[in-house]
Amino acid sequence: MAVEAIFKVDKISKRYPIGKREIEVLHNLELEITPGEFVILIGPSGCGKSTFMYLMFGLEPPSEGKIYFNNQDIFAMHEDQRTELRSHHIAMVHQQPIWIKALSVRENVAFPLLLHRIPKSDAVAKADRMLHVLNLEKLANQHPHELSVGEQQRCSLMRSLITEPEVIFADEPTGNLDTDSSIVVMELLKTINEQLGKTIIMVTHNMSHMPYGSKIVSMIDGKIVNVEVKRPPASPDNNKGISDILGSWADRNATATTKPASDSSATGKVQTQVKSKPSLAQEISKPQTKVTKP
Amino acid sequence: MTWKDIISLGFRNLTSRRSRTLLTIGGVAVGVTAVIFLVSIGYGIQRLAIRETLQSKSLSFFDVKVGTGDIGELDSKIVNKITSFNNVKGIHLQLETPAKLTLPSSSTKADVIALFNSTTYLQQTDLTLKKGRLFADDKGELLISDAVLTLLSLPAEKVLNSKITFQPLMRGGLLAGKPKTDEITFTVVGIIDDRETPYLSAPIQPVVDAYGAFAFSAAKIEVENVSEIAQTRQQIADLGGLQTEYVGDIISQLNGIFSVVRTVLAGFGLIATFVAALGMFNTLSVSLMERTREIGVMKTLGTKRRDVWKLFLVEGMLISILGGIGGIALGLGVGYGLNGIVNLIAKATGNATTSFYYAPPLFLLLIIGLIILLGALVGLIPARRATKISPLEALRYE
Numbered sequence A: 001m002a003v004e005a006i007f008k009v010d011k012i013s014k015r016y017p018i019g020k021r022e023i024e025v026l027h028n029l030e031l032e033i034t035p036g037e038f039v040i041l042i043g044p045s046g047c048g049k050s051t052f053m054y055l056m057f058g059l060e061p062p063s064e065g066k067i068y069f070n071n072q073d074i075f076a077m078h079e080d081q082r083t084e085l086r087s088h089h090i091a092m093v094h095q096q097p098i099w100i101k102a103l104s105v106r107e108n109v110a111f112p113l114l115l116h117r118i119p120k121s122d123a124v125a126k127a128d129r130m131l132h133v134l135n136l137e138k139l140a141n142q143h144p145h146e147l148s149v150g151e152q153q154r155c156s157l158m159r160s161l162i163t164e165p166e167v168i169f170a171d172e173p174t175g176n177l178d179t180d181s182s183i184v185v186m187e188l189l190k191t192i193n194e195q196l197g198k199t200i201i202m203v204t205h206n207m208s209h210m211p212y213g214s215k216i217v218s219m220i221d222g223k224i225v226n227v228e229v230k231r232p233p234a235s236p237d238n239n240k241g242i243s244d245i246l247g248s249w250a251d252r253n254a255t256a257t258t259k260p261a262s263d264s265s266a267t268g269k270v271q272t273q274v275k276s277k278p279s280l281a282q283e284i285s286k287p288q289t290k291v292t293k294p
Numbered sequence B: 001m002t003w004k005d006i007i008s009l010g011f012r013n014l015t016s017r018r019s020r021t022l023l024t025i026g027g028v029a030v031g032v033t034a035v036i037f038l039v040s041i042g043y044g045i046q047r048l049a050i051r052e053t054l055q056s057k058s059l060s061f062f063d064v065k066v067g068t069g070d071i072g073e074l075d076s077k078i079v080n081k082i083t084s085f086n087n088v089k090g091i092h093l094q095l096e097t098p099a100k101l102t103l104p105s106s107s108t109k110a111d112v113i114a115l116f117n118s119t120t121y122l123q124q125t126d127l128t129l130k131k132g133r134l135f136a137d138d139k140g141e142l143l144i145s146d147a148v149l150t151l152l153s154l155p156a157e158k159v160l161n162s163k164i165t166f167q168p169l170m171r172g173g174l175l176a177g178k179p180k181t182d183e184i185t186f187t188v189v190g191i192i193d194d195r196e197t198p199y200l201s202a203p204i205q206p207v208v209d210a211y212g213a214f215a216f217s218a219a220k221i222e223v224e225n226v227s228e229i230a231q232t233r234q235q236i237a238d239l240g241g242l243q244t245e246y247v248g249d250i251i252s253q254l255n256g257i258f259s260v261v262r263t264v265l266a267g268f269g270l271i272a273t274f275v276a277a278l279g280m281f282n283t284l285s286v287s288l289m290e291r292t293r294e295i296g297v298m299k300t301l302g303t304k305r306r307d308v309w310k311l312f313l314v315e316g317m318l319i320s321i322l323g324g325i326g327g328i329a330l331g332l333g334v335g336y337g338l339n340g341i342v343n344l345i346a347k348a349t350g351n352a353t354t355s356f357y358y359a360p361p362l363f364l365l366l367i368i369g370l371i372i373l374l375g376a377l378v379g380l381i382p383a384r385r386a387t388k389i390s391p392l393e394a395l396r397y398e
């Protein structure tokens, strides 16, 4: 049975004008991504990985070719429809998390739900539950910039996950992290992929992250030079809610990082608070109240 | 996003850069204070001038005067004609003659001018009493001016409430027929505050009854409908030889002058407000530049362009509204405060208190409206720029 591609990239090229000349950043790319895949884009710096990702994210049209999300040409859509797409179906995590500076961690994580016109109290409550399962609730009232980069990156993943999108893009999410924090974030992405069945499209330089990918796409000079499928896509564990899964992730991660001397401040927090909260799992899996107005 | 969420986020953005926001709001407040303060002084002085002009006079009255030369005459025929005009509610006459005045208690005499009219007539003049009260039309009472006291060399207390005898002297045919009595005796009930002209003022009816009268020197016409006063004046002018004067003309002139004065004063204040608006524009632009990545990420999170636009507009309007409220409070506080202090000093030094500061509610409403509009206008350009931020460039921009 052929699975419908969630993303289909059809012979796209991207050129930028430099003065009077043009440089081609992406050349005739073709790629299909099926739901549940963990795609890793790898290649030397400047080869066009971020540009490719931003194009798929609908931020800028390709110079040639088409990009389909669930069989819909995303650049044939109206701008507002692409905004809706980003608001409901896809999300992005950056190398350096970017925050709304005036808001607390909790409010930042809750922000995407405000775009769905969900009452702020409900949005904040959901953000709190998500922070709680990662043992980050103590940081909820803080200013995002007071957090360590590892903590920020985990909060940023919670922000991208709060709208329960189908695809999560991550542009070098571990690029600024130390090894331990990187492992925490990669494990979190793995859980999101394997147990929630979310499609992950991630850019990385780090060869040690390769085992996490189910499909490795290698790029050089704006071209895809190799696509290696390592295993079939994940299918979501339908019996569990987000919180169950993230809760069990936190448990596993706590024991996994209890190794001595490897404690970064980020992972340290995870292990010390784990025992106090599994009972919350059921509560969080309550369905989200969507009050999207037309 | 709901408006509530946008406003709350805008507010948070402003409070997270507190000192800059406060400075900008302060700038707007100073501009608004200047406008409110200066214009309200304009209004206050205008109100004073109009009160001074009107005093107890009503705008439903105008004066008819006999023109110079022999052409015009205000005789009973003309009076009857005027009374029959549509818009005329009443006619109040004045007769002016020289008179001889005697104070029987001390048998001192003086030559004065006698003005025979009525309570209603007097109420429509600038006359101010120094002592006592206005006469009643039918009680045998009269008023004399301060200057008469000087002629009689008597203090007010000696004359007030005592009897005075006077004899109007015939002149130019103003009084008709032979007098039935030579002299009339009335009680002095008030002293008119006028040290220059020695005159008495007494009810006209007893004089007309005693001497008969076929022509008068002046009249005050009361109209039914103030808006048709111009037509009524024209009707009277058309009779020939009669001139009309209307306090409303002076008021209109005053209003004209003061609207110019106010415009000039508002101009000074507007310069301050304009500088404040530039400050606002600067603050919003800097805040836009600082938040380029933030706006970029808001867009990648799925924020609509429209909502980003609204956010900047709301931030501009919040600054202007807060500045406006501050400016109005400060403008009113400073103005009325200053007025209060001046009045305290006036009281202490035995002078009359005045209110030279007046901020009409409609003017304040207008200012509030303009200030909100200003915020929106100033916010418009950064708001537009914010919607144009390409999330891609914002994310690449370090």
Ligand SMILES: Nc1ncnc2c1ncn2[C@@H]1O[C@H](COP(=O)(O)OP(=O)(O)O)[C@@H](O)[C@H]1O
Binding pocket: A016, A017, A018, A025, A044, A045, A046, A047, A048, A049, A050, A051, A052
């Ligand atoms: N707006 C742009 N104008 C011109 N060149 C650009 C623009 N954006 C990206 N590039 C160029 O495209 C190439 C690929 O960039 P990028 O996608 O960021 O690479 P990577 O993420 O693989 O490091 C780089 O050489 C970069 O300089």
Ligand SMILES: [Mg+2]
Binding pocket: A049, A050, A051, A171
């Ligand atoms: Mg990159």
